[in-house]
Amino acid sequence: MKIGVLTGGGDCPGLNAVIRAIVRKSVNKNHQVVGIKNGWKGLIDGEYEELNINNITGILHRGGTILGTSRTNPYKKEKGVEKVKESLNKLKLDALIAIGGEDTLGVAYKLIKDGIKNIVGVPKTIDNDLSATDYTFGFDTAINIVTECIDRLHTTAESHHRIMVVEVMGRHAGWIATEAGMAGGADMILIPEIPIDIKEICAAIKKRHERGRTFSIIVVAEGATFKQDDMVLQEEKKDEFGHVRLGGIGQILAEKIEKITGYETRVTVLGHIQRGGSPTAFDRILGTRFGLKAVDLVLNKKFGRMVSLTGNKIIDVPLEDAVAKLKTIDMELYEMAKEFFG
Numbered sequence: 001m002k003i004g005v006l007t008g009g010g011d012c013p014g015l016n017a018v019i020r021a022i023v024r025k026s027v028n029k030n031h032q033v034v035g036i037k038n039g040w041k042g043l044i045d046g047e048y049e050e051l052n053i054n055n056i057t058g059i060l061h062r063g064g065t066i067l068g069t070s071r072t073n074p075y076k077k078e079k080g081v082e083k084v085k086e087s088l089n090k091l092k093l094d095a096l097i098a099i100g101g102e103d104t105l106g107v108a109y110k111l112i113k114d115g116i117k118n119i120v121g122v123p124k125t126i127d128n129d130l131s132a133t134d135y136t137f138g139f140d141t142a143i144n145i146v147t148e149c150i151d152r153l154h155t156t157a158e159s160h161h162r163i164m165v166v167e168v169m170g171r172h173a174g175w176i177a178t179e180a181g182m183a184g185g186a187d188m189i190l191i192p193e194i195p196i197d198i199k200e201i202c203a204a205i206k207k208r209h210e211r212g213r214t215f216s217i218i219v220v221a222e223g224a225t226f227k228q229d230d231m232v233l234q235e236e237k238k239d240e241f242g243h244v245r246l247g248g249i250g251q252i253l254a255e256k257i258e259k260i261t262g263y264e265t266r267v268t269v270l271g272h273i274q275r276g277g278s279p280t281a282f283d284r285i286l287g288t289r290f291g292l293k294a295v296d297l298v299l300n301k302k303f304g305r306m307v308s309l310t311g312n313k314i315i316d317v318p319l320e321d322a323v324a325k326l327k328t329i330d331m332e333l334y335e336m337a338k339e340f341f342g
C-alpha cells in the first residue's frame, strides 16, 4: 500500500514519535509512506516527500514535527478541496493518516463525507480537548513544563510576598490549567468552564494572606472569561480556522487583583514554551502506540476511524465521535483541585 501521513494544526511534542512508528511499521511490512508537508497545505500546494527508515531516524526525542504543520483549512481556500483531491489522485495514495486536533480531524471527517473515504485519524494536542480519547499526546509534556514553571514561580513569589498570575494555554478547556495547577500546588485555578468572579477570587486571596500565607499562585487558562460584563477581554484576532486567538487574560486579572486586594501582583504568560522541546516518556510512548495502531487500521481498511487511548488500551473509535464536541474539563477532577484553593 501507499500510505500518506500529515501533521496539521498547532505542533506538539510527540508528533515525531507517531511519524516514526508509522514509517517503521509500514516499511517492515513492505508498504510505502509519503510525508505530506505542512498539514492540509501540502496537499493544496503539492508538497510531499517519501519517508523511509533513513529520514525518520533520530527523531523520537525531538519536539515539533519533521513534516512541518499549518492551520490551513482547504474548505476555506479557493478550490482547496479540489486541489486536495488532485494531489491524492496524483500520488495514488491508498490511505491517508491525518495527525491533528479538532480542526485537522474536522477537515478529515468532512473529506470522508465528501467522498475521500480512506482516512484514519490520530489525536494530538497539548489542550487534551478532543473527545473519544482519554488523552492526546503532547498534553503530558505541556503539563510537565507548566508544573516546572509553577515550581519556579513559587520560590520567587514566596520571597517577595507577591501574587503570581500564571497564564497557560488550553483554548476553551481547562485541562492544562487544572492538571498542571494541581501538580504545581496552585492556590487558585481559573478555567474557561467556570466564569471568573473577581470579587470571590480576591476575597479568597485575602483570607489566605490573613492566615499568614503572604504569597499566592493563581493559574488562569487563556480561554477563561469574567462573570462581570464590564470586564472586557482582548480584541478578537482569528486564526486560519476562524478560531479566536486567545491570550491576555492574565494581565487583566493581575491588574484587577492588585487593585482590589492591594497586594503586589505579577503576571507570567507561558505561551508557546508549553508546546516546545522534547516530549516526555509518556508522550513518546503514547505517540508510538497511536502510530502503530493507525497503521493497523489502514492495513485492515478500517477507515473513518481514529485511534484512541481508553483506559490503558489503544482502541479505535469513529472519527465523528472525536470531532462532534469539545472535551471540556472533568468537573470531578476540578472539584478535587478546589480542595487546595486558598
Ligand code: F6P
Pocket: 010, 101, 125, 126, 127, 169, 170, 171, 222, 239, 246, 275
Ligand atoms: O491548540 C494548541 C494551542 O497551543 C492552544 O493552546 C493555543 O490557544 C493555540 O494553539 C495557539 O495557537 P498558535 O500557535 O497558532 O498561536
